[in-house]
Amino acid sequence: MNFTIEELELPGILLITSKLFRDNRGHFQEIFKNSVLNVEFQQCNFSFSQKDVIRGLHYQEPPNAQGKLIVPITGHVQDVVVDLRKNSPTFSQHLCVELKCQESMLYVPEGFAHGFAVKSESAHVMYMCTQEYNPNAERGIKYNDPQLDIPWAVTQPILSTKDSNLPLWQHVIREQA
Numbered sequence: 592m593n594f595t596i597e598e599l600e601l602p603g604i605l606l607i608t609s610k611l612f613r614d615n616r617g618h619f620q621e622i623f624k625n626s627v628l629n630v631e632f633q634q635c636n637f638s639f640s641q642k643d644v645i646r647g648l649h650y651q652e653p654p655n656a657q658g659k660l661i662v663p664i665t666g667h668v669q670d671v672v673v674d675l676r677k678n679s680p681t682f683s684q685h686l687c688v689e690l691k692c693q694e695s696m697l698y699v700p701e702g703f704a705h706g707f708a709v710k711s712e713s714a715h716v717m718y719m720c721t722q723e724y725n726p727n728a729e730r731g732i733k734y735n736d737p738q739l740d741i742p743w744a745v746t747q748p749i750l751s752t753k754d755s756n757l758p759l760w761q762h763v764i765r766e767q768a
């Protein structure tokens with residue numbers, strides 16, 4: 592078995608490591624195997640970001656909610672998830688996980704908002720999604736929402752205009768109630 596999987600403090604969030612096979616050419620690594628993580632993916636994305644970028648916090652509304660396998664291809668990111676599952680004992684709680692290329696990946700099931708901050712000079716991040724992108728279902732929460740109080744590793748982030756204007760947690764929850 593080339594993988595180790597550890598469920599973290601928020602139920603359903605899986606930290607995944609995969610064995611690195613080194614040889615005289617370089618190295619080889621498995622990223623995903625259906626027998627290890629029994630998830631069906633519908634889309635695969637790839638983004639490049641410079642240091643101090645924060646992307647997030649993003650999610651899609653059901654029935655377009657996405658589970659995501661986050662794979663840093665280069666660099667080092669602080670990955671952040673927020674539990675949006677109303678019936679979850681950890682509803683509204685967040686988790687920050689350090690992800691380094693070749694060392695760690697994260698599986699984030701449906702029902703979480705997701706984002707990351709780039710700690711290295713740059714980072715290429717690939718992520719596989721269980722549902723296709725749907726701009727009408729796309730939602731977000733302001734990364735620095737005071738109620739969520741996430742200890743971001745980047746204090747003066749580079750953001751997209753869209754992410755600078757995301758609503759606060761209290762408005763998101765009110766809309767969903």
Ligand SMILES: Cc1cn([C@H]2C[C@H](O)[C@@H](COP(=O)(O)OP(=O)(O)O[C@H]3O[C@@H](C)C(=O)[C@@H](O)[C@H]3O)O2)c(=O)[nH]c1=O
Nearest residue numbers: 636638646647648649650659705706707723724751753
């Ligand atoms: C996410 C996405 C974006 N796009 C387009 C929309 C937009 O014009 C451009 C850039 O989109 P965004 O600014 O939303 O990209 P980005 O901020 O990188 O969005 C991503 O952030 C991370 C944290 C996630 O968890 C992802 O699910 C996704 O929401 O790409 C697609 O065509 N397909 C997609 O699947």
